[in-house]
Amino acid sequence: MTSHVVLGLGGCVDYELKLSSPILEQLIGEYQIHDAELTSSVTVTDERELVISILTYLKKGGGGEHFVASSECLNAFAGRFPKRTTLGGTSVRAAMEMSRLGVPSTLHLVSLNDIVRRLLPASCDYICSGDQDTLYPHLIVQYDQGMRVRAGDIDIRAPFPNRLIYVNDPANESMLLSDELGSLLRDARVFLISGFNAIRDQPTLDRRLSALRSHMRQLPAEAVVYYEDAGFHEPGLSQRVRDALLEVIDVYGLNEDEMQSHLGYPVDLLSVTEVARALESLQALIPVATLVVHTKYWSAAFGERAGEYAEPLNEGIVIASTRYCHGDEYTNHHYELMQNRPRRTESVEFAAALEGRMGGVVRCLPGFDLDVAAPTTIGLGDAFVGGFLAAVSRGRS
Known part of the structure; x- marks a missing residue:
């Protein structure tokens, strides 16, 4: 060769999915997530921390890549949204x-x-x-500019479109x-x-x-x-x-x-x-x-x-x-x-x-x-x- x-x-x-506000707002309520928690974290160990990580990036319109300690967490989150396999x-x-x-x-x-x-x-x-x-599928999360998420004391709007990568591979x-x-x-x-x-x-x-x-x-x-x-x-x-x-x-x-x-x-x-x-x-x-x-x-x-x-x-x-x-x-x-x-x-x-x-x-x-x-x-x-x-x-x- x-x-x-x-x-x-x-x-x-890759499992590619596009975020939707209603599902994120539902998860914010279920996990009792507050605005003060939206700070950068290097690793993610469960679905609650995964949602916090995503919201933190969405708030600033950023993109990034992170290791996730649990493949089950990735599969659970991916199952909440329509997805493409690529x-x-x-x-x-x-x-x-x-x-x-x-x-x-x-x-x-x-x-x-x-x-x-x-x-x-x-x-x-x-x-x-x-x-x-x-x-070992990677979770690729995509969001559009202007996407707004409002739940509890959280009210954020994405200033730019971007993508996030979460991996257990x-x-x-x-x-x-x-x-x-x-x-x-x-x-x-x-x-x-x-x-x-x-x-x-x-x-x-x-x-x-x-x-x-x-x-x-x-x-x-x-x-x-x-x-x-x-x-x-x-x-x-x-x-x-x-x-x-x-x-x-x-x-x-x-x-x-x-x-x-x-x-x-x-x-x-x-x-x-x-x-x-x-x-x-x-x-x-x-x-x-x-x-x-x-x-x-x-x-x-x-x-x-x-x-x-x-x-x-x-x-x-x-x-x-x-x-x-x-x-x-x-x-x-x-x-x-x-x-x-x-x-x-x-x-x-x-x-x-x-x-x-x-x-x-x-x-x-x-x-x-x-x-x-x-x-x-x-x-x-x-x-x-x-x-x-x-x-x-x-x-x-």
Whole structure:
């Protein structure tokens, strides 16, 4: 098996659901939840804490990812809403978007089952480190801008649409690497690293990082290695991944939530002064050749080679925006129409001003002007990665 594009390292089955106010308001009453309890929590152990976590994010319009101690809690909550069964994980969703663009890939999976076999596009090959079928669904919760929840002393309205991820997945938590990975990388032009955020045990993480570095020795020198950040289930382990991998990463990607989490303070995404400072501070924390930050307003590459990534940035924006408007059902026609839509005026002005201020070390492309009543907020970052890497694999960087 050979592949020019190798995407890893995990993947999963997702239960996608959209929140509704009446059910949340009923749960607030049943569990006697109060506004003072709506504060951030790293872990969730039962359904009451799950509802509190969701309400906390909804209140600020944020997105995030969390470990949940009980799979029964996830199943119970999912059973309260209509849901769709889809495939998830950054690498898997990126592969599916790349398939739409005519770019085949090979996935490294840690969990396999009949749902994965049925839903993966024919152009996606895979290897799997698991020796038997397993199924650990992730709960993906989506909400719309303006969603209002009123019960007891709680009265909140979501300022933005977003998505939340809740996980209890032993296969991804272990992230066992296949012995075949190294040989698969010999012919790779592009290699995506994602999924380490699910590991919660430091010795396990260290072993996997060491094994990955060993496999990566077989990568061709010209291969582009892209690392996509994510919400770590144990935030303290994020630095260990960076320490182990930064010297072998070409592009380090993250969204606005992850950027602000690393910095430890909020950033006005349309303030040139604040974003310029944020990018410089982020590069000090994550000294990689090229940083890529993708947000709802713009996407930017930052580093000495930033100018080489203009077309991948644009492809990522187009694909993510098409998904935002049309979800999994988008067509080539939707994709083509998106390329000609107008860009957000404030984003156009921001991008020009940021490049004017920072010079050639930054390339910033504005997002599209999108007004959608019921947008898809699930998988937008993964779609961006798929579009970005499709352009890189075609030599458009």
